[in-house]
Amino acid sequence: MNTDPFDANSLMSRPSESGRFGEFGGRFVPETLIPACYELEQAFTSAWTDAGFRDELATILRDYAGRPSLLTECFRLSEELGVRVFLKREDLNHTGSHKINNVLGQALLAKRMGKTRLVAETGAGQHGVASATAAALLGLECKVYMGAVDVERQALNVFRMSLLGAEVEAVESGSRTLKDAVNEALRDWVATVGHTHYCLGSVMGPHPYPWMVRQFHRVIGDEARDQIRAATGADPDLVVACVGGGSNAIGLFSGFVDTEARLVGVEPAGGAAIRHGVAGVVHGMRSYLMQDEFGQVEEALSISAGLDYPGVGPEHSYLASIGRAEYPNVTDAEVIEAFQLLSRTEGIIPALESAHAIAWLAREAHTLQGQTVIVNLSGRGDKDVAQMMDILEPDGSGGAA
Numbered sequence: 001m002n003t004d005p006f007d008a009n010s011l012m013s014r015p016s017e018s019g020r021f022g023e024f025g026g027r028f029v030p031e032t033l034i035p036a037c038y039e040l041e042q043a044f045t046s047a048w049t050d051a052g053f054r055d056e057l058a059t060i061l062r063d064y065a066g067r068p069s070l071l072t073e074c075f076r077l078s079e080e081l082g083v084r085v086f087l088k089r090e091d092l093n094h095t096g097s098h099k100i101n102n103v104l105g106q107a108l109l110a111k112r113m114g115k116t117r118l119v120a121e122t123g124a125g126q127h128g129v130a131s132a133t134a135a136a137l138l139g140l141e142c143k144v145y146m147g148a149v150d151v152e153r154q155a156l157n158v159f160r161m162s163l164l165g166a167e168v169e170a171v172e173s174g175s176r177t178l179k180d181a182v183n184e185a186l187r188d189w190v191a192t193v194g195h196t197h198y199c200l201g202s203v204m205g206p207h208p209y210p211w212m213v214r215q216f217h218r219v220i221g222d223e224a225r226d227q228i229r230a231a232t233g234a235d236p237d238l239v240v241a242c243v244g245g246g247s248n249a250i251g252l253f254s255g256f257v258d259t260e261a262r263l264v265g266v267e268p269a270g271g272a273a274i275r276h277g278v279a280g281v282v283h284g285m286r287s288y289l290m291q292d293e294f295g296q297v298e299e300a301l302s303i304s305a306g307l308d309y310p311g312v313g314p315e316h317s318y319l320a321s322i323g324r325a326e327y328p329n330v331t332d333a334e335v336i337e338a339f340q341l342l343s344r345t346e347g348i349i350p351a352l353e354s355a356h357a358i359a360w361l362a363r364e365a366h367t368l369q370g371q372t373v374i375v376n377l378s379g380r381g382d383k384d385v386a387q388m389m390d391i392l393e394p395d396g397s398g399g400a401a
Helices: 031-048 051-065 075-081 099-112 126-138 148-153 155-163 178-192 209-232 247-253 314-321 332-346 352-367 381-392
Strands: 071-073 084-089 117-122 141-147 167-171 196-198 238-242 262-268 278-282 285-289 372-377
Touching (some): 031 051, 031 099, 031 178, 051 099, 071 209, 075 332, 075 352, 099 117, 099 126, 099 196, 099 247, 117 126, 117 178, 126 141, 126 155, 141 148, 141 178, 148 155, 148 167, 155 167, 155 381, 167 178, 209 314, 209 372, 238 247, 247 314, 247 372, 285 314, 332 352, 352 372, 352 381
Parallel strands (some): 117 141, 117 196, 238 262, 238 372
Antiparallel strands (some): 071 084, 278 285
16 A cells, blocks of 8 residues: 555645645535535555554455455466556455445444444445445445446346445436435435435535545556566556546556556447536536536436446546546447457456447457557456347347257
């Protein structure tokens, strides 16, 4: 873990006193939540400068979550693409994704603050599963809000959350996806703030969440930087990660933002907030988001339940605005091909979210010949197999001869 708790000399340092990364970020919440946000900021600042708290978190990440995660070189995929590809294996963490890094940190913080209940939103279900897992581990109540559309396509994760003791509520309002789940979780927090901690699952929302969640995920980038230098003797030419809210990407980017490596965050074509959005306020933050001509938030569309979010974390907006990171997008069709490509060449089934990063790399490989690339494999694809079976084998043949 980084020895400087606030990374004062890094481009990705602590935000301003008002929680801003340049013009992005801030704290746009109802008056009733202002004290809760201040309390959380003070508690996190105290905890993150407390060696005892960070040692406890590091121990749980090692002994329970399975860190450090591996850096795997993909020999067959590299040969096919002409690019030296390494995967940062967040899919091997306990619960199957990067989400556990942040959730264990926030759950420990909630206990430190005297909270007895977690509330969380989830898209693909990975953050919900991680939240339910941490709550079970630490003896906390847990309620997870999930859009009804996502409940239908991620039934396995819904069952996993219930099995772990969490209450799962399907959100029927709005587009019935992640955006609406966030809205309901915020409403719950307003009503129960005295004993509830909102365990927000990405680098979005009001300050201090974007900063706090980044700090809990920077272990990804810190490990990957040391691992790639040990494997190759140098920094990579580029690092690539999928972006919805952007937590896995910001975690990886934090380890390389002060190197010469290109930073590439891949958005879904139907939810490209940075490429096609404009600056506005949503879910307590100012960031790029998809809006119509009347300023109404538009619905994001993606094959991946974890990426159908119309905005993006404010630090990503900042990195894009200063030209330090780039944010292309890929189509659902390209993602389907990439899902199969990694499975076929490396025997690793990626989450559909992570397959966005593979899809961009496969599409652009002809421009990257001979370069070294780290792709963040943010989650495993077990949760997506049934959905992909319906897409690839709609007749239910199972591919049998």
